[in-house]
Amino acid sequence: RxxxxxxxxxxxxxxxxxxxxxxxxxxxxxxxxxxxxxxxxxxxxxxxxxxxxxxxxxxxxxxxxxxxxxxxxxxxxxxxxxxxxxxxxxxxxxAAPADPPAGPLPEEEECEVAVVDPVTGRTDCRTDSDDDGVDDTRDACPSTGPGVTVDAEGCPLMADTGQDSDSDGVMDANDTCPDTYPGVTVNTNGCAEPQPLVIPKLTFEFDTARLTPDAREVVDDITLMLQGQPDLTVEIIGHTDARGDDAYNQKLSEERALAVRDRLVAQGIDDTRLSLTGRGESQPVASNDTEEGRAANRRVAFWLYID
Structure with missing residues (x-):
């Protein structure tokens, strides 16, 4: 057989x-x-x-x-x-006889990009609107600029986009720490250097240590930065406005620093990387004579260190 x-x-x-x-x-x-x-x-x-x-x-x-x-x-x-x-x-x-064609077959078009089917041998026209070498039927990014190197789906390769996702001045292609918090000073690799960090949105309601929605968003962004840079340690510094006596404000500032630390730890940051300090009302950043100034003073700030 x-x-x-x-x-x-x-x-x-x-x-x-x-x-x-x-x-x-x-x-x-x-x-x-x-x-x-x-x-x-x-x-x-x-x-x-x-x-x-x-x-x-x-x-x-x-x-x-x-x-x-x-x-x-x-x-x-x-x-x-x-x-x-x-x-x-x-x-x-x-086999049943094939139906005769309804009319003459159309002539093949002349086109800039021609694709030959490897099975049938048929030549089909394709358009490449952005002239990136990937025809429009497969191009996920059909508006790529001329001269940009693209991947198989027609989208720019990271090295050619000039993209800086965390706005730290280091392009993503060269950024070792791509989730640096906005405004943080970085080195040539895009990683945070030792520095103080004051974030206006990391504030608290009067006489509480509860994080506001804006403050929670800030802490979550700080979490991403710490996850991407394991050698970074943080001193968390709590502050209050001037209303109330000194001892009460000192305790409240420590509770605010603790609230930030607890949220960082809950999201996976090792507590050995975090230290706490309460400064009470002793270091205002605005006047305590106005409500706007007092709101700015009810805050948590950071000192960033390299371990």
Whole structure:
């Protein structure tokens, strides 16, 4: 039984192939009967003909029969065959006739970007609006500027975008710490340097240590920066306005620093990287004579250090 041929080319006028198979042969020699195993290997080629899907086929086979009665004393009886013939598919005789085309096929368009289908050989036109080498049917970023290097989906590679996600002056392609909090001074790698950090939105309501929604958003952004720079440690410094006595304000400033630390720890920052200080009302940043000034003084600030 043949196991079939292996073609080495898929679309060619002349297609070479190889074949192999195993089977059995019944010997009948002078009244002796026996069934012996056999094997065959071969190679050949077929050439397409323009009629009914026919091929002209030629092949060479080597057929071996093990311990044949026709060759006593030999391990194998070897036979060599060279065959030439026509190969005719049965499909044309059973398939329904194809409908005739409604009209003449349209002529192929001339276009700047032509894509050839590897299976059908059909040439289709494609447009490339932004001239980035990726046709519009596959372009996820169809407005890329000229000369920009793009990926397989037509979007700019990071190194060519000039993007600076955290606005620290270091482009993303070179930024080792891409989540630095806005306004933080960074080194040439985009990582924070030791410095004080005062954030106006990190404030509290009067006489509370509860984080406001704006303050929670600030702490969450600081968390991202600390996660991206593990060698950074932080001193958290709480402050109050001038209303109330000194001892009460000192305790309240420490509670505000603790509230910030607890939120950082809850989001995965190791508490060994965080230290607390309460400064009470001793370091105002605005006048305590106005409500706006007192609101600015009810705050938490940071000192950033490199461990």
């Amino acid at each position: 043949d196991f079939g041929g292996i073609s080495f080319l898929s679309r060619s006028d002349i297609v070479p192939f190889a074949l192999a198979g195993v089977g059995a042969v019944r010997d009948d020699v002078q009244g002796d009967h026996d069934v012996r195993p056999m094997a065959n290997v071969g190679a050949g080629a077929r050439m397409g003909l323009p009629w009914l899907g026919m091929d002209l086929r030629s092949e060479f086979r080597v057929i071996g029969q093990h311990e044949s009665l026709s060759a006593p004393g030999e391990d194998w009886l070897i036979d060599y065959r060279f065959l030439v013939g026509l190969q005719l598919p049965l499909t044309p005789f059973f």
